[in-house]
Amino acid sequence: MQKSHPVLESQKFEPEVTYFEKVLMFGSLMVAPLFLPIVLWRFFQQYHKNYARGHQYQLLGALLGGMYLFILMYAFLITFSGLDDDQRTQQIITLAWKLGIAFIVPAAILTMVQSHHNSQFYKLAKEYEKQFYKGIFALEAIAAEVKQPLSRVREDLEYLLEHKSFQNGIIKDGVVLLDNGPTLDQLGMNVKASDRDKTMPKVVSCSGCGAETIIETDQPVECEYCGSVLNTA
Known part of the structure; x- marks a missing residue:
């Protein structure tokens, strides 16, 4: 049985090559100049993601690798x-050396840039998972955290x-x-329970005289015995 190649952690969430992209890569090998604008269009269309x-x-x-081989074959x-x-x-042989500087060296640099961006997205994916473990599921809250x-x-x-x-x-x-x-209903119940806890009356001991006072608001109030400021924080 053929062994599968190990996947690096930084490549774990890399998109799989689509059929359209396979056509682009094959086309760049056979007729590179014709497929160059299509590949560039694809690059700028997807780059923001x-x-x-x-x-x-x-x-x-x-x-670049396809163009290198295409020119050599031509x-x-x-x-x-x-x-x-x-x-x-x-x-x-002479042409291959000259073209290698113009095409293969930049292709190698692009491979390093690819690895860098894959690593960044891997770290970002782990940050998303971390928010789930913290119980944060709302997109706005996740966006603020990451x-x-x-x-x-x-x-x-x-x-x-x-x-x-991924999950x-x-x-x-x-x-x-x-x-x-958790389901959407459970998440909604948790939010309501959290809001309800904030509005429930709380008994607070005064740091000045020790008297206990019931506070029904999260705003600071004065102790009715000594005038010290009390709050629920």
């Missing part, structure tokens, strides 16, 4: 076709909640509902 950014650098790197079959075998081989725009948080979680390496769930009414987590 946190989860797709590293993946788009991977496609750009594949495009030169071998057409440009240098009139030369004898030794001259043809020598010209191809310091991301609300629209980005929604995009990220819509993607992650369907990913095989499964859905987003409903601005709240994340995990398959193994």
Whole structure:
């Protein structure tokens, strides 16, 4: 049985290559100049998404690799076709070195950039999980905690909640509902109970004279015996 390649932690949440992207990579190998604008359009269309950014650098790197091979094949079959075998081989080797600087070196740099963005998104995905463990499921609250725009948080979680390496769930009414987590009704009850606890009367002991006073508000009040300020905090 064929062994699967180990997946690095930073690549854990990387998007899978779609059929359309496979066509782009194959096309860049066969007719690179024709597919260049399509790949660039795809890159800028997807770049704003946190989860797709590293993946788009991977496609750009594949495009550069495809262009490198395309030019070499074109030169071998057409440009240098009139030369004898030794001259043809020598010209191809020289061209390969020159093109390697122009295409392969940038492709290697793009691979490092891809790894960097994948690592950043992996850390962000773990931050989302941390919010779930803290009992935070509302998108607005999660966005405030992870310091991301609300629209980005929604995009990220819509993607992650369907990913095989993340917890499964859905987003409903601005709240994340995990398959193994609390329901929307339970979350609503928790919020109501929390609000109710804030408004319930509390007995507070005065630090000045020791007298106990019932406070029915979260605003500071004066002790009726010594005038000290009392609050429920």
